[in-house]
Amino acid sequence: MKKKKDLKISRRTVMKGALAAGAMMSAGSIPSKLFAGEFNIPDPLKPLPTTGGNMRWIDSGDMKGVFWKKLFPEYAASRGITIEYDGLPWKEINKIVPIAIRNGTVHDVFQLPLGMDPGVAVSEGWVQPWDDYIENLDEWLANFPAGVYLPGVNQFNGKTYGLCLTANKRTGTCLLYSEKYMSEAGYDPQAGRMTYSEIRDAAKKITKRGNGQYYGWIIGGNQVNRWEDVVHTFGQVAGAHGGRGGFTNRHINFQNGKFQIASDQYMEAVELLLQLKSDGSAFPGVMSMNAPQARALMPQGAAGMIFQGPWCIGVWGRDAPEWKYGIASEPVPDGKKAQPLYIAEGGSNTLWLSANSTMGPFAGDLIRFMGTEQGQIYWAQTVGAADPAVNPEAVAKAGLTGPSAQALAMFAENLLVGPNPIVRNKDVGVVAAKSRVPDPSLALVIQGLYTGQLKGVEAQLKDCNQRYEDALDQAVEDARADGANVTRDDWVFPNWDINSNYGASKYSEL
Amino acid sequence: MNKKSLSKQIYDARWCYVFVLPCLILTGMFVIYPIGMSWYFSLLDWSGFTKEAKFIGLQNYYEAVNDQFFWDAFIRSFIFMFGTVPVKIVLGFIIAVFLNNQVLKLAPFFRTVIFMPVVTAIAIIGIVMTFVFSPFNGPANKFLMSTNLTSAPIDFLGNPDTVLPTVMGVYVWKWLGITMMYWLAALQTVPQDVYDAAKIDGAEGYRLWIHIILPIVLPFAIVIILVEAVGALNVFPLIETMTAGGPFFSSEVMEIYIFRTAFVTDSGTMPRLGYACAAGVFWGVAVLFITVLQGLWMRRTRRI
Numbered sequence: 001m002k003k004k005k006d007l008k009i010s011r012r013t014v015m016k017g018a019l020a021a022g023a024m025m026s027a028g029s030i031p032s033k034l035f036a037g038e039f040n041i042p043d044p045l046k047p048l049p050t051t052g053g054n055m056r057w058i059d060s061g062d063m064k065g066v067f068w069k070k071l072f073p074e075y076a077a078s079r080g081i082t083i084e085y086d087g088l089p090w091k092e093i094n095k096i097v098p099i100a101i102r103n104g105t106v107h108d109v110f111q112l113p114l115g116m117d118p119g120v121a122v123s124e125g126w127v128q129p130w131d132d133y134i135e136n137l138d139e140w141l142a143n144f145p146a147g148v149y150l151p152g153v154n155q156f157n158g159k160t161y162g163l164c165l166t167a168n169k170r171t172g173t174c175l176l177y178s179e180k181y182m183s184e185a186g187y188d189p190q191a192g193r194m195t196y197s198e199i200r201d202a203a204k205k206i207t208k209r210g211n212g213q214y215y216g217w218i219i220g221g222n223q224v225n226r227w228e229d230v231v232h233t234f235g236q237v238a239g240a241h242g243g244r245g246g247f248t249n250r251h252i253n254f255q256n257g258k259f260q261i262a263s264d265q266y267m268e269a270v271e272l273l274l275q276l277k278s279d280g281s282a283f284p285g286v287m288s289m290n291a292p293q294a295r296a297l298m299p300q301g302a303a304g305m306i307f308q309g310p311w312c313i314g315v316w317g318r319d320a321p322e323w324k325y326g327i328a329s330e331p332v333p334d335g336k337k338a339q340p341l342y343i344a345e346g347g348s349n350t351l352w353l354s355a356n357s358t359m360g361p362f363a364g365d366l367i368r369f370m371g372t373e374q375g376q377i378y379w380a381q382t383v384g385a386a387d388p389a390v391n392p393e394a395v396a397k398a399g400l401t402g403p404s405a406q407a408l409a410m411f412a413e414n415l416l417v418g419p420n421p422i423v424r425n426k427d428v429g430v431v432a433a434k435s436r437v438p439d440p441s442l443a444l445v446i447q448g449l450y451t452g453q454l455k456g457v458e459a460q461l462k463d464c465n466q467r468y469e470d471a472l473d474q475a476v477e478d479a480r481a482d483g484a485n486v487t488r489d490d491w492v493f494p495n496w497d498i499n500s501n502y503g504a505s506k507y508s509e510l
Numbered sequence: 511m512n513k514k515s516l517s518k519q520i521y522d523a524r525w526c527y528v529f530v531l532p533c534l535i536l537t538g539m540f541v542i543y544p545i546g547m548s549w550y551f552s553l554l555d556w557s558g559f560t561k562e563a564k565f566i567g568l569q570n571y572y573e574a575v576n577d578q579f580f581w582d583a584f585i586r587s588f589i590f591m592f593g594t595v596p597v598k599i600v601l602g603f604i605i606a607v608f609l610n611n612q613v614l615k616l617a618p619f620f621r622t623v624i625f626m627p628v629v630t631a632i633a634i635i636g637i638v639m640t641f642v643f644s645p646f647n648g649p650a651n652k653f654l655m656s657t658n659l660t661s662a663p664i665d666f667l668g669n670p671d672t673v674l675p676t677v678m679g680v681y682v683w684k685w686l687g688i689t690m691m692y693w694l695a696a697l698q699t700v701p702q703d704v705y706d707a708a709k710i711d712g713a714e715g716y717r718l719w720i721h722i723i724l725p726i727v728l729p730f731a732i733v734i735i736l737v738e739a740v741g742a743l744n745v746f747p748l749i750e751t752m753t754a755g756g757p758f759f760s761s762e763v764m765e766i767y768i769f770r771t772a773f774v775t776d777s778g779t780m781p782r783l784g785y786a787c788a789a790g791v792f793w794g795v796a797v798l799f800i801t802v803l804q805g806l807w808m809r810r811t812r813r814i
Contacts, residue, residue, distance in 0.1 A: 095773045098559040098781065124560055221668070222756055284645035287668025287757040302646060433560075436782070439579060440758075448758035453670050 039071055039378060041078050044365045045135035054082045055359040056107040058097070059349060061087025063314040063386035064166075067379060081362055089292075090114055101126050108357035111349060114246075118350070119429035122156045127352040129159035133364025140371055147345040147417060147503065148390055152426035154350055164347025165370050165379060166387040169411050171341060172309035173233040175199075175331060179324040181206045181214070181304035189328035193338055196272045199305070199331045203281035206304035216281035218303035219273075220291030221447065227273070228443035230307050234269035235260070237330045239339045241498045243418055248432045248475075248491075249344060251442065251468065254419045255498075257491035259472070261442055261465035262458070268333050270446055270457050277450060287451060299323040310385035310407040327403045329410055340499065342418025347390050373397070385411070417501040419493040424507055430484040435475040438467035545794075551787040558772065558783025570788030580789060582759060583767035584796070586674065590763055591742040593678045598738055599731070601682070602689030607719070609690070610697045621694075625687035632684065636751025639680050643667050667753055670760035677752055677761055681745060689738060696730035697723070732808040736801065743797055764793045 055076075057068070065087030072083040086107070088096065094113040100106035112121055121127050131137055137160060141149050144164075149155055154162030175189055182189065185205035187198060194202070203216025210216075220226050232251060236242060240263045243249035253260045260266065276282050283303045286294065295312050297303060299320030306312075307330070316323060332338045351367065353360055369375045376394030384404035388411070389395050395408065422428040440448065445464045448454035472488070479486055495509050496502055520527065552570055556563035574580045605624060609617045627635065643650050645663035654660045666676040700723055708714075708722045746765035749755060755762035755770065762770070772786030 098773070102559050120560060222754065224756070284663050285648075285665050285668055287665060288640055288644065288753065297646075439577075444758060447756065451668070451670055451757045451760075453758045453760070 039074050040374065041075055042369060042374075044079075045368070048079060048361050048365060050080070052080050052082075053359055053362070054084060055109070055362055056084045056086075057109045057363075058086040058088065058093065058107040059109075059111045059351070060090050060093060062311045063383040064349065066314065066318075067382040070382065071378070075366055079362055079365070081359070104356060106354050106356075108354050108359040109351050109363050110354065112352060117246075117429045117432035118154065118162055118352075119152065119156065119426070120433045121352060122161055125355055127161050128355045128357070128360065129161050130163055130353060130360075130364055130367070131159050133353070133360040134160075134368045140368055143371060143373070144347075144390060145392065148347045150345055150423055152422045152429060153346045153420075162350040162352055163367050163371070164350050164390055165367070165376070166347055166349045166383075167390045167392075168343050168346065168348035169415050170310055170385065170388060170407070171233055171330065171411065171415070173230050173307040173330055174309060174407065174410070175305060175328040176298070176308055176312055177305045177326050177328070178298065178301070178303075179326050181209070181301075182326070184209055185304070189326060193329050194331045195334045196268065196331055197334050199272065200275055200279060200281070203276055203305060204279050207279075207281045210304075214301055215283040215303050216279075217276050217305045218283035218294045218297060219286050219306065220289050220294035221286040221450065222288055223290040224441075224443040224447050226291050226307075226443075227446035227450065228441070230273065231266055231269040231442070231446055233341065234272070234330055235263065235265040236341050237338050238265035238268060238333050238336055240265035241339065241342065241418075243344060243420070244342060245344050245420075246432055247435045247437050247468075248421060248428060248472070252491055254421075254491060254493040254496055257488055259465050259468045261468060262462040265333075267457055267461060270449060270461065272331075273446070273450060274457070287447075298325070310404070310411075311387070313403045313407065314384055314386045325403070327407050327410070329414055338414070340416045341414050343415055344420040345417055345423055346420075349387060384408075416499075417503065419496055419502045419506070421490050424493075424510060425486055425490045427479065427484040427486040428490055430479040430482060431472075431475045431486055434478040434482075436471055438464075438471045440464075442468070548787045548790055548794075551784050552791045553788075554784040555782075556784040557781050558786075559781070563784070566784075570785045571792065573785065574789050574792060579759060579762070580767060583762045583764045584793070586761070587743055587763040587765075587793075589674065590678060590681075590745060591739055593675070594682050594742045595735065595738045597682050598686055598689045599735060602686055602734075603693050605686070605690045606693030606697055610694055621687075621690070624690055627684045628687040630684075632747045633751050635680070635684055636748050639752055640667060643676060668757055670757055673753055673757065673761045677745075677749055680752065681742070681748055684748070685741065689734065692730070692734045692737070693727075696727040696734070699730070700726050729808065729811055732804065732811055736804040736808070739800060739804065740797060743800075764789070768793065 057072075059065070059068075065085070068085050068087070072085055076083045090113075093111060097106060097110055097113050100110075106126070112118060134140055141160065145167075148164055148167075149160060154160065154164065175194065177189060182202060185202045187194065187202045199217075206214065206216040219230070232244075240253065240260045241255065242251055242253045242260055251259050251261050253263075283294075283297070289297075291308065294303075294306060295308055295315065296319070298306055298312075299316055310327070313327070316325065329338065353363055357363070370379060371391075373391060373394045376389040376391040377398050380389040380395045380398035380400065383389070384400055385407035386404075388408055389398070400408065422432070442464050445454060445460050449457060449460060454460050476486055476488060493502070493506075493510070495506055514522070553565060553567060554563045555566045555569070605620075608614065609621050611617065614620075642648055643666035645651050645665045645668070648663075650666065651660075651663040655663065664672060666672050704722060704726070705718070708718050713722055743763075744765065745763060746769065749761055749763060749766055750769070753761045755766040768786050768790045771782050771789060773781050
């Protein structure tokens with residue numbers, strides 16, 4: 001008996017087809033191979049070793065991991081090697097990478113732990129430059145937007161040690177909401193940026209309608225950096241102009257070089273979080289869940305709003321494609337106009353090559369391909385706004401639609417490049433290496449205020465601000481004792497116009 | 511009779527030394543060496559992964575004893591110990607007495623059920639328990655609400671007042687089976703003729719246990735308490751997976767404190783391996799002190 005052949009079309013296949021069709025309409029240069037879910041990987045510019053080998057790669061995962069898991073098998077097969085990929089949360093990277101460096105087993109390609117100064121990695125000899133492994137490096141680097149590759153950030157001693165395939169033009173505290181719940185509460189965040197009062201009111205109404213089945217707002221409160229991220233970004237939107245990044249940038253107002261943790265804008269942001277709790281609008285149990293757990297509860301209908309990053313888009317699209325949600329900019333205090341947010345120059349997700357690695361030719365070949373327009377289009381089509389491709393032209397050609405496109409447009413509108421002390425003076429890197437974030441950090445202080453273990457927002461933030469000031473003073477003093485030529489004045493940028501990008505010409509004026 | 515020289519004695523026992531050697535080497539590599547290095551690291555100002563390590567003498571110790579978070583974690587560890595060990599000892603004993611009764615047909619079944627959490631991976635238990643105690647649809651809260659014991663869900667792991675007792679409860683549940691087994695082993699050393707003789711003499715019920723059985727198993731009790739006390743001071747995986755020491759340090763015991771200072775955390779604190787080692791050494795000495803005290807207590811009890 002002849003067996004009937006079933007025609008099975010998986011959801012993934014349909015999505016691949018739709019993705020490819022959309023991409024081809026917007027970018028005629030995309031190869032037809034993409035339709036089959038394959039990549040058009042070009043031949044290496046120069047012969048690669050024929051000895052094969054296993055390349056180990058670690059990064060912070062999320063949508064990056066989704067992309068690498070698609071590309072790596074195909075690339076590995078084309079080059080006769082194997083690739084072992086570990087996409088882990090930052091908390092794990094912060095633990096694993098230092099230990100692996102210490103015992104000489106770090107991955108061939110890795111990301112540095114958060115807050116670690118790249119200059120330390122170079123001076124300690126943990127990493128090697130990419131220069132020998134990327135053909136025509138200068139020509140290749142010229143394809144990237146200005147400000148991605150900078151001395152003291154990812155270039156040291158005239159060589160390029162860190163490679164960035166993604167831009168840092170994004171925020172991690174967007175308003176992500178259930179369309180249904182928000183609409184039932186009578187609000188449309190797409191109509192304009194919501195105010196703190198509107199957020200509270202919407203959260204109250206959603207909670208009331210939920211009647212114990214769902215709540216107005218959720219946060220992964222066990223993951224303490226989420227508290228700091230929200231207050232930091234909301235404070236900036238409200239007008240606390242300052243830097244982002246590690247301890248030597250974050251929360252510092254570059255107009256006067258001082259920390260602004262105790263500013264009115266930060267206090268208002270903390271008060272908003274406390275009010276969401278006291279209103280009864282917060283999801284019960286936020287203190288015992290991390291950010292991914294909180295994110296996963298949104299499509300399940302457990303809450304109406306969450307302040308998180310565009311990485312949710314890819315995850316929700318994969319896990320809950322039917323769920324309707326929206327993305328909007330961070331809210332603003334009542335009666336205030338939203339201010340720009342600032343990012344430091346450079347890219348994000350910087351990739352470093354282990355000093356002990358013998359897989360440099362393959363890693364360089366792969367990253368070189370990913371830095372081309374074609375590679376960046378591939379990246380943008382899979383990763384979307386979660387970790388935007390660094391090449392804006394490739395992003396435009398990727399044909400993104402829906403929340404990803406909206407998020408990217410939002411970031412383009414809201415974000416400017418701010419000053420970066422390390423670009424001005426590379427010895428700031430020594431200060432970064434000497435820095436110790438005071439205990440308890442701002443993140444923990446906010447968590448303590450939220451749980452009620454700490455009392456008095458103003459007093460706590462003032463104390464915290466002073467601790468940060470003292471810690472930076474101490475780090476500067478320690479760096480100077482080690483011969484670094486640095487002072488607190490390196491954090492003051494008197495020519496900073498808060499409404500425009502701070503570029504090379506501004507640095508030269510100082 | 512000629513006394514054998516030391517070298518002759520060693521030679522005669524050469525095979526004993528040969529068989530002991532692998533154990534000595536492994537102990538040296540994985541116990542002695544790390545302990546020695548942690549003492550050395552505790553004297554350094556060192557992040558743990560840079561070449562630069564500055565000798566600072568006892569400064570890390572000075573800083574630790576002047577750090578309120580260190581003492582909070584230190585005290586919390588002992589609260590954890592005093593809150594769990596007596597409960598485990600008493601509960602384990604009561605259960606063991608019941609399950610030691612040969613008449614109880616289902617004893618093997620109950621023994622298995624009670625012992626099952628012991629053989630379950632602790633990290634898995636920690637993660638599962640975060641769901642069990644979730645205030646949103648968690649079974650614990652569902653039960654409390656459905657039986658009208660509470661009108662609103664309790665955030666067991668998110669409330670600073672309930673988090674430590676909750677973790678302690680999970681710890682007791684997880685390890686009760688092993689305490690029960692210790693007690694069962696102790697009870698099974700009591701010869702049957704002691705029971706029979708006691709019964710002939712008219713000792714029954716609680717009198718049998720208080721006056722006959724308990725004095726016999728008391729030396730075991732000291733060992734069990736010692737093992738349990740040291741175990742209750744080593745609860746890193748359970749707390750890390752359930753609360754990571756939060757909220758706002760409410761469940762931060764010494765091991766979590768040491769871990770937090772030894773590695774970069776998501777609160778952005780820079781790692782300080784030297785300082786963490788100092789805290790660890792201080793903590794190790796404290797635990798050793800307790801162990802020695804208990805050892806002395808055990809010797810004294812044996813003499814009695």
